[in-house]
Amino acid sequence: MKKSIQSLVAVAAIAFSALTAHAQTAPKILVVDLAKLFDTHWKTLEQQAKLQADETKAQDQLAQITKDGNALVEQFKELDEQSKNPTATAEAKAKAQADAQKKYEEIQQKKGEQNSFIQNTRNTLQQRFQTFKTLMIEEITKSAVDIAKKKGATFLLDKSGPTLVGVSNVLYSDPSLDITEEVATELNKDKPAASATPAASTTAPAPAAGDSPKITVPGIK
8 A cells, every 4th residue: 555655656756746847838829910010110210211312213214314305296197287287398208208208217216215224123123122122121020039038038030921821920919928019029129219200101112013104105016
């Protein structure tokens, strides 16, 4: 009987030790909203201000290209009318027609310049923003991980990203586990006093092909 009791005590002690060990190694999970941190970061807001300023300059350049193209169109129309003037000589009509053809070719070149400018500007602005975003997410993630480690976390989950079914990776978490504001405070420590603060946006502006002015020749596609 004594040996049986001792065996039971030993088993109980082992089980207790196992439970204690399990409790000590239980994972500590924290969550953070990386999208919110990125959208509201002062560097993101400054970058958006720069991109918007560059977009304005690009729109001015595009307007000038379009203006030049439309001037060519007016010249083409005049030459086209001259080539059809019944009172003009055959020689004058032929010259006007040849000049109109050259002008039309200039218009087509200007159209190509316009389209290339729109595409190149859009690609450049988007690439600049994407490069910036990649670097910023790395910086924000590092800060969040550092804070999570200091709090003894074994897991840090981003609750901003959608899954394949379009919902957040974290369906629920106790507010006390969210370190987003703490990370934001840490990130804002080096914010300049005069930092720009425009409205937050996560997409780079760019001239849209569908909304951009077009150079068109009346009666000719």
